[in-house]
Amino acid sequence: MKRPAWKHRGILPGFWPAFSYSVLYLTLIVLIPLSAVFLRAATAGWPRMWRTISSPRVVAAFKVSFGASLAAALASVAIGFVIAWAIVRYEFPGKSIVDALVDIPFALPTAVAGISLTTLYAPNGWLGRWLEPFGIKVAFTPLGIVIALIFIGLPFVIRSLQPVLEDADHEVEEAAFSLGARRWQVFRLVLFPAIRPALLTGFALAFARGLGEYGSVVFISGNLPMKTEIAPLLIIAKLEQYDYAGATAIAVAMLLASFLMLLAVNIVQGRSRRFTETGLS
Amino acid sequence: MNARRRIADSEPRLLRWSIISLAIALTILFIVLPLAAVFIQAFNKGWSFWLAAISETNARSAIELSLLVTAIAVPLNVVFGLAAAWTIARFRFKGRDILLTLIDIPFGVSPVVSGLIFVLVFGAQGWLGPWLADRDIQIVFAVPGIVLATVFVTFPFVARELIPLMQAQGSSEEEAAIALGATGWQMFRRVTLPNIKWGLLYGVVLCTARALGEFGAVSVVSGHIRGLTNTIPLHVEILYNEYNYTAAFAVASLLSVVAVITLGLKKLLEWKTREVGS
Numbered sequence: 001m002k003r004p005a006w007k008h009r010g011i012l013p014g015f016w017p018a019f020s021y022s023v024l025y026l027t028l029i030v031l032i033p034l035s036a037v038f039l040r041a042a043t044a045g046w047p048r049m050w051r052t053i054s055s056p057r058v059v060a061a062f063k064v065s066f067g068a069s070l071a072a073a074l075a076s077v078a079i080g081f082v083i084a085w086a087i088v089r090y091e092f093p094g095k096s097i098v099d100a101l102v103d104i105p106f107a108l109p110t111a112v113a114g115i116s117l118t119t120l121y122a123p124n125g126w127l128g129r130w131l132e133p134f135g136i137k138v139a140f141t142p143l144g145i146v147i148a149l150i151f152i153g154l155p156f157v158i159r160s161l162q163p164v165l166e167d168a169d170h171e172v173e174e175a176a177f178s179l180g181a182r183r184w185q186v187f188r189l190v191l192f193p194a195i196r197p198a199l200l201t202g203f204a205l206a207f208a209r210g211l212g213e214y215g216s217v218v219f220i221s222g223n224l225p226m227k228t229e230i231a232p233l234l235i236i237a238k239l240e241q242y243d244y245a246g247a248t249a250i251a252v253a254m255l256l257a258s259f260l261m262l263l264a265v266n267i268v269q270g271r272s273r274r275f276t277e278t279g280l281s
Numbered sequence: 282m283n284a285r286r287r288i289a290d291s292e293p294r295l296l297r298w299s300i301i302s303l304a305i306a307l308t309i310l311f312i313v314l315p316l317a318a319v320f321i322q323a324f325n326k327g328w329s330f331w332l333a334a335i336s337e338t339n340a341r342s343a344i345e346l347s348l349l350v351t352a353i354a355v356p357l358n359v360v361f362g363l364a365a366a367w368t369i370a371r372f373r374f375k376g377r378d379i380l381l382t383l384i385d386i387p388f389g390v391s392p393v394v395s396g397l398i399f400v401l402v403f404g405a406q407g408w409l410g411p412w413l414a415d416r417d418i419q420i421v422f423a424v425p426g427i428v429l430a431t432v433f434v435t436f437p438f439v440a441r442e443l444i445p446l447m448q449a450q451g452s453s454e455e456e457a458a459i460a461l462g463a464t465g466w467q468m469f470r471r472v473t474l475p476n477i478k479w480g481l482l483y484g485v486v487l488c489t490a491r492a493l494g495e496f497g498a499v500s501v502v503s504g505h506i507r508g509l510t511n512t513i514p515l516h517v518e519i520l521y522n523e524y525n526y527t528a529a530f531a532v533a534s535l536l537s538v539v540a541v542i543t544l545g546l547k548k549l550l551e552w553k554t555r556e557v558g559s
Contacts, residue, residue, distance in 0.1 A: 011456050013465035015372050018364040022380065025361045029433055030386055033398040036408060040401050079307050086304030090289055090297060098305060100544050104312050107487075107540035109494025110392075111514040112533040115521050116315045119322060119530075126318070151311060170284030183292070212391025214497035215514070219521065232393035236501060239397065244406050251394045262389050 041252045044245040052249040057225055058234060062253070065231040068142055069210030072149030076206045077199055079150065080157030087158075088165040102158050105151050110215025117148050118219040140222030145230065148216040153206030160202035164195050200268045208261035212254060319537045322530035334520075334531035342508045343516035344535070346424070350512065351492040354431040358488055359481070362439025366477075369440075370447035371455070381444070387436045396430050396501025403429075422504030427512065430498040435488045442484030443477055450476055483550045490543045494536050 041049055052058060086092070087099050105113065121128045121138035128138060138144045168191060176186045214232040221228040231254055238247035289297065324331055334340060368374075369381055387395065401407050403420035413420060420426045454476065458468040474481075496514040503510045511519070513536055520529035 011459055012371050012452060013459065013468075014367060015374075018367040019372075019374070022361065022365040022368050025357075025364075026380070026383055029429075029436060030383065033402050033429075033433065034386065034390070036398050036401040037394070079311065082300065083304045083308055086301050089285060090301055091286075092301045092305075094305070096548075098308050100548050101308055101312050103544050103547065104316055104540065107490055107543040108316065109490075109496060109514050109533075109536045109540070111496040111517055112319060112494070112536050112540075113315055115517065115526075115529055115533060116318045116322075119526070120314060120318050126314070151315060154311060170288055173288055174284055177288075177291070208389065212394065214391065214393050214500075232391050232497065235393050235397055239400065239501065242406070244401065244404070247397055248401065251391075251397050254391055254394060258389050258391070262385075 037248055037251050037255065040244065040248045044248060048245060049249040049252070052238075052246045053253055057229070058231075058250060060226045061229045061231045061234045061250075064142060064145065064228060065211055068145040068149055068230070069207050069213075072146045072153055072210050073203050073207035075146065075150050076153035076157045077203050080154050080161060080202060081199070083154075084158045084161040084165055088162055102155050105155050110152070110213065111219075113151055113216040114148065114219035117151060117216065118144075121147060121220065139220050140224075140228065142221075142228055144220035144222070145217050145228060148220050149206075149210040149213060152213050152216055153210055156205040156209060157199075157202035160198045160205065161195060164198040168194050197268050197271070201265050204261050204265045204268070208258045208265075211258055211261075316537060316540075319530055319533050322527060323534035324531075326527045330527060331531045331534070334528035335535060337528075339507050339511065340516060340528075340532055343511045343513050343532070346427070346509075346511065347493050347513040350424070350428050350431050351489055353428050354435055354492045355485060355488050357432055358435055358439050359485060361436070362441075362443055362484060363481075365440040366443035366447050367473075370444050371452050384437050384440050387433055392434060392495065392497025393501055395433050395498040399426055399429050399433070399502050421502050422506070423510060426502035427499050427510060430502045431492050431495055434495050434498050435491045438488040438491065439481070439484035442480050442487065446477055446480040447473075479550050479553050483546060486543050486546050490539050493539055 053062075083098070083102065087095060087102075118139055119125050121131075121144060123129065123132050123137070123139065125139070131138060136143070138147055173186055173190055176190050181189070212232060214230075217230055218233055221230060221233075223229050223233055231250055235247045235250050235254075238244075238250065335344075365380070365384060369377060400421050402409060403413060403426060404410055405414065405421075407421070409420075420429070454472050455468055458472045459465075463471070493512075494514055495512075496518070499512055500515060500518070503512065503515055505511060505515060505519070507519070513532060517529050517533045517536075520526075520532065
């Protein structure tokens with residue numbers, strides 16, 4: 001893409017048909033329906049929206065959603081870091097299988113993951129029965145929501161970390177070692193600063209995805225109002241009562257939250273790109 | 282021997298192998314077990330029960346509906362993906378970054394909200410609700426709504442797969458074809474398509490897997506009418522909530538097979554592109 005723009009547009013055909021079709025289709029399928037939520041919110045009026053959002057049951061659902069997503073994203077970062085580290089830095093039998101399996105949560109339908117996790121962690125399930133004697137209940141508690149969201153969030157963290165760990169400059173590590181740095185110092189002072197943006201990106205993606213997640217959570221959470229009810233479920237509850245304005249209010253709050261998260265990701269990525277670019281020059 | 286290998290070898294064996302074992306244990310606990318449980322539960326009453334569960338009338342109509350919805354949603358998004366990738370990867374224009382960002386929107390929206398927006402447009406109290414009711418057209422709580430929600434949710438997959446691929450390949454081959462007198466269609470069929478076929482295939486597979494498996498968005502717009510507006514995941518939900526666990530897992534195992542095939546194709550694609558690259 002070094003030649004001027006007009007020249008590209010001059011040689012290759014099809015800019016206008018492809019461009020117009022893309023924009024038209026995008027507008028019809030995504031932009032117009034999505035704007036319905038915001039227009040609906042505007043016509044319902046802020047006082048009414050605020051009344052819905054600040055009602056105790058909705059506040060409780062947002063607390064559950066935010067709390068569980070936050071806990072799950074943090075856990076995903078820790079677990080994902082170990083898995084990504086092993087896949088990138090070491091050779092071991094079955095490595096490529098582990099690498100392929102990381103994508104399972106992307107590919108497995110959420111409802112399937114939901115019923116499977118519930119069965120595993122139910123008090124009589126394969127995993128639940130080992131936790132029960134310790135008084136740890138997973139299914140139908142907030143912990144169950146966290147477990148489901150870890151499953152959903154893990155691939156985001158691992159796939160964000162992998163390329164950065166691959167690219168990490170091992171000569172710099174070796175130089176640090178040869179200058180007498182200890183293993184932990186090399187990790188903390190050389191490696192960690194390089195992978196921090198990727199960790200943050202993975203965290204934010206997992207967190208944003210967790211906020212909106214529905215299928216894998218509704219089965220394991222038990223859906224007790226005020227206790228294990230998540231925000232997306234409340235949208236469905238409102239819709240079933242034909243409370244469109246209420247459903248819209250919760251949806252707008254969720255959309256704003258996830259857009260803010262994605263904006264944060266872009267800023268982090270932009271900053272890290274600048275960092276590497278200035279580092280190179 | 283590269284630096285990574287030297288560093289790995291310099292680490293104490295114990296440290297290295299404990300990290301590897303921990304990584305494998307975590308993968309099994311958090312990823313393999315949930316997948317394996319689906320198949321083990323699906324077959325815990327034997328093959329004949331499994332076969333009966335997936336061929337029973339309501340299961341069959343759910344499978345048919347899911348296939349129908351997928352057969353509409355995937356081609357629509359393939360055409361869009363090709364058009365969007367051609368626009369973004371081959372031309373520079375004002376608003377290019379904005380278009381690229383807008384394509385990603387459906388990935389950032391909760392599935393439940395994705396369903397809700399179509400209820401707000403087409404539902405009884407929605408924008409077009411009264412107009413549609415006068416003409417006796419039903420979109421929400423009927424098949425068209427399920428199709429729309431599925432198209433929305435799977436919207437970015439093909440474009441997302443093609444754009445980076447076509448950007449990496451560059452446009453010189455296509456420019457040569459045009460300069461040598463090929464028509465636009467000839468260039469597309471003989472140059473562009475062969476170059477992007479693996480990426481396109483993977484985009485189609487991802488789009489198909491998601492279209493078959495979408496739960497939240499479809500759940501909102503479907504109305505859950507058995508035999509009429511039930512897709513495969515919704516049928517799984519009903520069976521599960523009726524404590525018919527083995528049947529639920531039997532139907533779920535079909536979707537899990539699709540997921541495993543998706544991963545297999547991804548590996549194949551990586552292998553193919555590496556082969557071409559070397």
